[in-house]
Structures are given as structure tokens and as C-alpha cells.
Amino acid sequence: MGTVLVVNSGSSSIKYELLDPASGQVHATGLVERIGEPASHLRHTHDGKTVELDDPVADHGAGLRRAIDLFGEHGPALSDAGVVGVGHRVVQGGERIVEATLIDDAVLATIEALSPLAPLHNPANATGIRVARELFPDLPHVAVCDTAFFHDLPMPARTYAIDREVAAEHQIRRYGFHGTSHAYVADRSAVLLGRDDLKLIVLHLGNGCSVSAVVAGRPVETSMGLTPLEGLVMGTRTGDIDPAVVFHLAREAGLGIDEIDNLLNRRSGLKGLSGHNDMREVTRLAGSGDENARLALDVYTHRIRKYVGAYAATMGGLDAVAFTAGVGENSALVREESLTGLGFLGIDLDPVANRADASGERIISRADSPATVLVVPTNEELSIARQTRRVAESTRQPNLSS
Numbered sequence: 001m002g003t004v005l006v007v008n009s010g011s012s013s014i015k016y017e018l019l020d021p022a023s024g025q026v027h028a029t030g031l032v033e034r035i036g037e038p039a040s041h042l043r044h045t046h047d048g049k050t051v052e053l054d055d056p057v058a059d060h061g062a063g064l065r066r067a068i069d070l071f072g073e074h075g076p077a078l079s080d081a082g083v084v085g086v087g088h089r090v091v092q093g094g095e096r097i098v099e100a101t102l103i104d105d106a107v108l109a110t111i112e113a114l115s116p117l118a119p120l121h122n123p124a125n126a127t128g129i130r131v132a133r134e135l136f137p138d139l140p141h142v143a144v145c146d147t148a149f150f151h152d153l154p155m156p157a158r159t160y161a162i163d164r165e166v167a168a169e170h171q172i173r174r175y176g177f178h179g180t181s182h183a184y185v186a187d188r189s190a191v192l193l194g195r196d197d198l199k200l201i202v203l204h205l206g207n208g209c210s211v212s213a214v215v216a217g218r219p220v221e222t223s224m225g226l227t228p229l230e231g232l233v234m235g236t237r238t239g240d241i242d243p244a245v246v247f248h249l250a251r252e253a254g255l256g257i258d259e260i261d262n263l264l265n266r267r268s269g270l271k272g273l274s275g276h277n278d279m280r281e282v283t284r285l286a287g288s289g290d291e292n293a294r295l296a297l298d299v300y301t302h303r304i305r306k307y308v309g310a311y312a313a314t315m316g317g318l319d320a321v322a323f324t325a326g327v328g329e330n331s332a333l334v335r336e337e338s339l340t341g342l343g344f345l346g347i348d349l350d351p352v353a354n355r356a357d358a359s360g361e362r363i364i365s366r367a368d369s370p371a372t373v374l375v376v377p378t379n380e381e382l383s384i385a386r387q388t389r390r391v392a393e394s395t396r397q398p399n400l401s402s
């Protein structure tokens with residue numbers, strides 16, 4: 001059968017998971033964070049046991065090497081785990097990496113060349129790939145891009161209304177992100193409801209937030225655009241904003257472009273409005289009468305409602321809404337407030353089911369609700385592992401038959 005090692009290499013962290021793509025069984029998970037800082041942190045979990053360490057980790061190479069040591073020290077031994085491939089999460093695949101792709105030097109160069117479109121993510125993704133290829137030279141390495149699911153968005157949904165030549169020269173289009181999650185949740189929703197013709201809205205509400213409209217398994221709209229800044233209100237990002245705010249801040253406040261980038265990406269959203277990017281804290285404060293937190297929650301859910309209405313119109317109907325990711329899976333309050341007043345779209349939430357202390361895939365609308373509301377825990381690692389195994393197997397075929 002074989003297992004897959006999934007690596008998600010961020011700017012200062014590496015997350016990894018060893019799992020069986022067939023059964024979904026997770027053999028080990030881990031995290032190396034604060035790479036390059038004096039006190040890096042490592043966590044490795046296997047067989048229900050977690051080890052945590054505060055060792056200095058100089059760079060991604062050292063981080064991944066340390067993670068592999070942890071497999072040796074605390075299990076499972078990678079040499080006995082039947083690893084058939086390494087799956088890498090890559091944020092921006094651009095126009096060229098539009099499906100799970102075996103990584104060679106040319107693919108790695110493409111991922112690096114796309115860095116101007118994802119400066120926070122692609123360089124870190126590429127570093128993780130380079131190091132992992134050195135450490136596992138005999139295994140196939142596969143890139144699974146966040147943008148891939150949305151590559152074929154219909155032209156009106158992917159096109160910004162700006163000068164066509166400028167857009168073409170600078171690769172400006174709506175790419176969409178969180179695609180692995182949207183694809184996974186859309187797939188699970190179709191299975192749960194036993195239908196492959198669904199008009200579905202997927203709400204991925206985590207620290208980053210995005211929404212997609214999916215018709216019969218194919219995305220027709222999504223809220224993130226050239227970068228993951230567009231769309232819904234997020235933990236620290238504005239989501240939609242009049243682009244003229246940027247000119248205004250430059251001209252009137254004298255802010256530089258990097259300061260504005262930082263403001264919109266890291267000091268806005270829930271954090272900018274309430275001082276907190278964690279929805280647990282925002283809802284707690286809103287419940288105890290904090291007006292800033294209450295407004296932050298209202299802006300957040302108002303934006304979601306607006307998108308649900310817009311996407312129902314885009315699809316010409318609505319069969320189901322699926323919530324996923326940290327907030328979507330866990331906050332009954334956000335789900336309820338986001339869907340308030342949407343009965344005219346056929347959404348009839350069951351308040352008891354919504355508030356039930358449950359986890360896992362579940363339906364939270366009333367039995368006779370014309371549109372079904374679901375909670376579907378996302379599993380990007382499993383999706384990456386499955387795609388990795390598929391590519392790894394297909395690349396082995398010529399050898400097997402020769």
C-alpha cells in the first residue's frame with residue numbers, strides 16, 4: 001500500500017504528516033516552528049504520544065533533518081514505513097502547475113519563478129522542496145498547488161477589469177487559493193449528499209478565509225484573487241477593500257508600499273477591528289459586551305452573507321452550503337450569524353444540530369430545508385497524500401512495463 005510524507009513548508013515553519021492515503025490513517029504529525037529564531041520549537045506526535053522540544057533550528061534544512069531524526073528517535077522508523085512519495089504543499093502554481101505534478105529541476109524553477117506572485121509563500125515552499133529532495137533523493141516528490149483547483153475558473157470569474165496588456169504582461173488574474181481544501185470539501189459534500197450535480201458553496205473559515213461556488217464538482221467562483229488578500233474578512237487580512245485605500249494611505253499618510261502591504265495583510269481583519277485574530281477570543285469578548293469585538297464579528301459575518309447571496313446568484317440556485325476549517329468547523333455562533341436571514345435562499349439552519357457538541361462530517365440544517373447546510377472537516381494533508389500517491393504510481397508505470 002505505502003505511506004506518503006506530506007510537507008508544508010512556510011516562511012518560518014515546517015509542518016509534516018506521515019499518513020496512509022488509502023485508509024487516511026495518520027502515523028505521525030509534527031511541526032518545526034520559529035525556524036531561524038533563538039528558540040525554535042519542535043513537536044512530534046506518534047502513537048498518541050507527543051514530544052515537544054525547544055532547540056535552536058537554524059534553517060529549513062536543519063529543521064527537516066531534525067524532523068527526520070525525531071522519526072528515528074520517537075517513531076515510526078521512516079525506513080520501515082513504506083514511504084512511496086513526498087507531497088509538497090505549494091501555494092502559487094500560476095498558469096503552469098495546474099495539477100499535482102512530479103517535481104524535477106524545471107518544476108522547482110517554476111515554483112521559484114512564481115515567487116513575485118506569492119512572496120510570503122513560494123520561496124519557503126521551494127526551500128522545503130529543495131531540502132527534502134536532498135534528504136530523500138530516491139523518492140518521487142510531488143507539488144500540489146493551492147491554486148490548481150481554480151485554474152479553469154470561467155473567464156468572467158477569473159478576469160480583473162483592468163488593461164488587458166498590463167494584466168497579460170504581469171500575470172494578473174484571479175487565481176484563487178485554499179484550492180486543495182475546497183476540492184476536498186466539495187468532493188466529500190457530494191458523497192455525503194449522494195449527488196454529483198450539486199450547486200454548492202464552500203466556506204473555508206480558518207485564519208485565512210475563502211469561499212467558493214462549485215457546480216457539479218467544478219468551481220465557478222472563488223473569493224481570493226491574485227493573492228490570498230481578496231474576499232472574506234480574515235484573522236489579520238482585510239479581504240475586499242477599495243484599492244483606492246492604498247493610494248490614499250500612500251498620499252495622505254505617507255506610508256510606503258511595504259507598510260501598506262503589512263497593514264492590509266497582518267494588522268487588519270479581526271485583529272485590526274478588535275485587537276484579536278483568534279475567533280475564540282473575538283466571540284468571547286463580543287459576548288461580554290466588547291463593542292469592537294461585536295463589530296468585528298458583524299463585519300465578518302456580513303461579508304460571508306454577501307458572498308453566499310452573490311454565489312447563489314452566480315450559480316442560479318443553491319443546493320448546499322458547507323462550512324470547514326478552524327472557525328467553520330468549530331464556531332456554531334459564526335455559522336448561525338453568517339446564515340441569518342437567508343431563508344429566502346432555502347437555507348433553514350437547525351439551531352439544535354448546529355449547536356450540538358459534535359465533530360466530524362454532519363448536516364446542521366432541518367430535514368426539510370431546501371438547501372442543506374453541512375460541516376465538513378477539511379483534510380488537506382489527506383488530499384495531498386492521495387494526489388501524491390497517484391502521481392508516484394503513474395510515474396512508476398513505465399518502469400513496471402519495461
Ligand code: AMP
Nearest residue numbers: 206207208278279280325326327330331
Ligand atoms: P485554521 O487556519 O483552519 O487552523 O483555523 C484557525 C482558527 O480557527 C483560529 O485562529 C481560531 O480563530 C479558529 N478556531 C479554532 N477553534 C475555534 C472555536 N472553537 N471557536 C471559534 N474559532 C475557533
